Amino acid sequence: MQIKVKLEDGKEVVYPRGTTCMDLYREKTTRDKELLAVLVDGQECDLNAPLPDNSNIAFVDFDSSQGARIYRHSASHVLAHAVKRLYPGVKLGIGPAIENGFYYDFEFEQPISSDDLKSIEKEMKKIVKEKLPIRRREITREEAVQLFKEKGEPYKLELIAELPEDQIISCYEQGDFIDLCTGPHLPHTGMVKAFKLTGLAGAYWRGDEGNPMLQRIYGTAFPTKERLEEYLHMLEEARKRDHRKLGRELELFSLHEEAPGFPFLHNNGNIVWQELTDFWRREHRRAGYEEIKTPLIMNRSLWEQSGHWDHFRENMYFTNIDEQDYAVKPMNCPGAMLVFRSKMHSYRDLPRRIAEMGVVHRHELSGTLQGLLRVRSFTQDDAHIFMLPEQVEEEVGGVIDLMDRFYRVFGFSYRVELSTRPDKAMGTREMWDKATSILEQVLESRNITYRLNEGDGAFYGPKIDFHLEDCMGRSWQCGTIQLDFQMPEKFDLTYVGEDGEKHRPAVIHRVIYGAMERLLALLIEHYGGAFPVWLAPVQVCVIPVTERSHDYAQKIYSQLSDEFIRVTLDDRNEKVGYKIREAQVKKIPYMLIVGDREVESGQVAVRRRDQGDLGAEDPAVFIRQLKTEINEKSI
RNA sequence: GCCGACGUAGCUCAACGGAAGAGCAGCUGAUUUGUAAUCAGCAGGCUGGGGGUUCGAGUCCCUUCGUCGGCUCCA
Numbered sequence: 001m002q003i004k005v006k007l008e009d010g011k012e013v014v015y016p017r018g019t020t021c022m023d024l025y026r027e028k029t030t031r032d033k034e035l036l037a038v039l040v041d042g043q044e045c046d047l048n049a050p051l052p053d054n055s056n057i058a059f060v061d062f063d064s065s066q067g068a069r070i071y072r073h074s075a076s077h078v079l080a081h082a083v084k085r086l087y088p089g090v091k092l093g094i095g096p097a098i099e100n101g102f103y104y105d106f107e108f109e110q111p112i113s114s115d116d117l118k119s120i121e122k123e124m125k126k127i128v129k130e131k132l133p134i135r136r137r138e139i140t141r142e143e144a145v146q147l148f149k150e151k152g153e154p155y156k157l158e159l160i161a162e163l164p165e166d167q168i169i170s171c172y173e174q175g176d177f178i179d180l181c182t183g184p185h186l187p188h189t190g191m192v193k194a195f196k197l198t199g200l201a202g203a204y205w206r207g208d209e210g211n212p213m214l215q216r217i218y219g220t221a222f223p224t225k226e227r228l229e230e231y232l233h234m235l236e237e238a239r240k241r242d243h244r245k246l247g248r249e250l251e252l253f254s255l256h257e258e259a260p261g262f263p264f265l266h267n268n269g270n271i272v273w274q275e276l277t278d279f280w281r282r283e284h285r286r287a288g289y290e291e292i293k294t295p296l297i298m299n300r301s302l303w304e305q306s307g308h309w310d311h312f313r314e315n316m317y318f319t320n321i322d323e324q325d326y327a328v329k330p331m332n333c334p335g336a337m338l339v340f341r342s343k344m345h346s347y348r349d350l351p352r353r354i355a356e357m358g359v360v361h362r363h364e365l366s367g368t369l370q371g372l373l374r375v376r377s378f379t380q381d382d383a384h385i386f387m388l389p390e391q392v393e394e395e396v397g398g399v400i401d402l403m404d405r406f407y408r409v410f411g412f413s414y415r416v417e418l419s420t421r422p423d424k425a426m427g428t429r430e431m432w433d434k435a436t437s438i439l440e441q442v443l444e445s446r447n448i449t450y451r452l453n454e455g456d457g458a459f460y461g462p463k464i465d466f467h468l469e470d471c472m473g474r475s476w477q478c479g480t481i482q483l484d485f486q487m488p489e490k491f492d493l494t495y496v497g498e499d500g501e502k503h504r505p506a507v508i509h510r511v512i513y514g515a516m517e518r519l520l521a522l523l524i525e526h527y528g529g530a531f532p533v534w535l536a537p538v539q540v541c542v543i544p545v546t547e548r549s550h551d552y553a554q555k556i557y558s559q560l561s562d563e564f565i566r567v568t569l570d571d572r573n574e575k576v577g578y579k580i581r582e583a584q585v586k587k588i589p590y591m592l593i594v595g596d597r598e599v600e601s602g603q604v605a606v607r608r609r610d611q612g613d614l615g616a617e618d619p620a621v622f623i624r625q626l627k628t629e630i631n632e633k634s635i
Numbered sequence: 636g637c638c639g640a641c642g643u644a645g646c647u648c649a650a651c652g653g654a655a656g657a658g659c660a661g662c663u664g665a666u667u668u669g670u671a672a673u674c675a676g677c678a679g680g681c682u683g684g685g686g687g688u689u690c691g692a693g694u695c696c697c698u699u700c701g702u703c704g705g706c707u708c709c710a
Contacts, residue, residue, distance in 0.1 A: 103705095111638080111639075112639090113639070113640075114639070114640065114704095198704095199639095199704060199705070200638090200639060200640085200704080200705085201638070201639065201704060201705030201706070202637065202638025202639060202704095202705065202706060203638080203705065203706045203707095204637075204638090204706055204707070207706065207707070208706095208707085209636080209637075209706080209707060213637060213638050213706075214638085214706095215638070215639080216638090216705070216706080218704090218705080244703095248645095248646080249646085255701095255702090256701095257683075257700070257701050257702090260700090260701065260702090315708090315709095360710085362709085362710090364708075364709080365636050365637090365707075365708070366636070366701090367636065367637070367638090367705085367706085367707085368636090368706095368707080368708065368709080369702090370703090373710095374708095374709075374710090375710090378710065379710095380710065477709085477710075478710080480710080511710070513710090514710045515710040516710095517710085518710055519710090543669095543670090545667085545668065545669055546667045546668060546669090547667060547668095548667080573666080573667075573668090574668080574672095574673085575666095575667090575668045575669090575672085575673065576668065576669050576670060577668090577669085577670065577671060577672070577673095578668090578671085578672055578673080579670095579671095580669095580670050580671055580672095581670095581671035581672055582671085582672085583671090584670095584671055585671080591670080593669070593670065595668090595669055596669090597669080605669080605670080607670060612670070613669095613670055
């Protein structure tokens with residue numbers, strides 16, 4: 001008996017029945033990349049599984065996302081195997097591949113510490129050396145229950161119990177280790193070439209706070225030692241860009257025990273902040289926004305009306321004034337609602353776009369705080385747009401254009417996600433469908449590719465999220481556009497229509513930067529602390545070579561300063577090299593070195609932080625070029 | 636909040652249960668310097684806070700605060 005398969009290149013090949021993917025793999029020795037698995041009719045498949053007749057075959061190597069996943073999933077089994085050998089009483093959780101690596105969750109009889117990772121790694125290396133074949137076994141539900149009962153694996157039993165009735169239950173076996181798993185896996189453990197255990201952390205079983213806390217071991221794996229090293233090196237580079245480290249070194253901000261989660265902005269950080277908000281303000285005025293400022297503390301009654309008192313209380317801060325309950329605002333919307341409601345509106349007044357750089361406070365769990373990325377007090381570049389229902393499409397489009405304008409300036413590429421109705425949503429199904437389809441239409445009419453996030457919308461409406469990608473390929477959620485059906489109802493907002501009757505306006509809630517603190521962190525890491533000139537806390541440093549040129553240096557300094565350029569004069573009694581090094585370390589974009597030659601010629605020697613010595617230039621020319629660079633916000 | 640690790644000078648890090656140190660930064664002086672670190676000297680500490688064990692604690696134990704890596708949550 002023979003079977004026929006079609007290869008990627010269209011060639012049809014005939015094999016004896018029972019031929020496995022592995023046989024094919026062996027045959028393809030000419031390929032230099034290591035094959036990990038085979039796609040049969042587009043489905044992931046085990047290398048040791050026999051080939052079905054009339055199937056399409058594609059080979060998977062590490063450089064496909066499926067390949068990397070299979071590879072690292074097998075690495076996680078090697079990890080679990082090693083742990084099981086070293087700690088026979090351990091109970092297994094789950095162990096999937098994740099982006100850049102894998103993890104496995106365990107319940108140890110005695111908690112282990114990160115020092116123990118070394119010995120686990122050593123045991124893993126042994127298992128790899130043993131080249132144990134990895135075999136798939138399909139068993140019945142009863143056999144599976146029996147097997148994991150014997151092995152004392154309560155978490156696995158829980159997983160089995162939740163598998164659908166008709167599901168084929170598969171296990172993967174390597175040596176004396178067996179794990180409930182859908183696969184696929186590598187043919188043998190020897191193929192896991194380069195790996196490293198990278199961390200140890202607590203993780204609730206199935207991510208639920210009510211469940212026991214397991215210990216999660218993180219690791220990463222690559223097909224070669226070189227690629228592993230490369231990856232670890234990249235992590236090292238990312239650490240150098242850490243906004244907490246650069247924030248301290250460049251005197252941008254600080255955090256103190258006295259106010260955990262409430263960052264202190266220093267002069268340098270504040271300059272960047274001001275530039276960001278100046279830019280924001282100009283663009284918003286141009287786009288037809290008003291700007292307001294609402295109080296930080298408002299009476300309990302307002303929070304009851306908005307629903308926050310019931311739904312957000314555990315995240316809020318409270319105070320008592322004149323025997324009345326007050327709350328510190330965790331969101332800006334209720335304030336904006338009051339501003340809108342403080343006068344009557346004609347349909348002719350809409351849309352009203354009301355922006356606010358609003359400081360909000362939220363009591364986040366202490367364990368979640370992280371530099372400027374996760375804080376308890378932050379400034380949202382918020383805006384609420386109140387409009388006629390038929391204006392929604394145009395307004396959403398306007399916000400998308402504005403987002404694009406901002407993100408371009410920073411050199412970010414971005415990804416768009418559309419989140420739809422969650423299970424516990426408010427409002428009618430029709431309202432949701434209509435709103436969602438409006439958002440869809442806007443995205444499609446602009447040819448924006450987006451990912452659909454089913455059921456991930458806010459409880460009050462669907463939303464479009466913008467995920468920025470920084471220069472290291474990491475993704476951060478910043479902008480969001482949310483259709484809100486709840487607030488207009490709760491605050492009984494109205495406008496008078498053409499018909500003289502009161503109608504309910506539509507509201508969208510949006511942020512572009514997201515949170516100023518987070519944006520600052522993101523920009524610090526994105527630029528590695530070397531801000532473009534328009535954002536740089538110090539734009540130019542004037543460096544006289546000796547005391548003889550101090551007067552001239554002072555003159556140059558004043559010229560720049562008069563033009564509102566952020567300039568410093570380093571007239572310390574130090575060598576030029578020393579001053580240059582310091583300016584470089586501070587990541588100042590331009591240095592102007594002035595010595596006898598420049599005094600003589602009336603020029604300045606221009607040095608750019610990333611290009612070195614650019615030679616002498618007329619000061620007026622330099623200033624003109626610099627101002628152009630600042631105005632254009634060149635990256 | 637939960638799990639684990641860590642808190643020593645402004646920063647980066649040393650110090651076997653036995654006299655708290657170095658480099659950088661800071662200050663003082665000398666040096667007048669040409670594109671990434673001139674030399675010398677000085678000063679700098681309740682070893683996060685509280686309690687305990689010990690003849691003796693930076694080091695061991697308890698507790699508390701904070702930080703880091705995760706879980707959960709989210710801008």
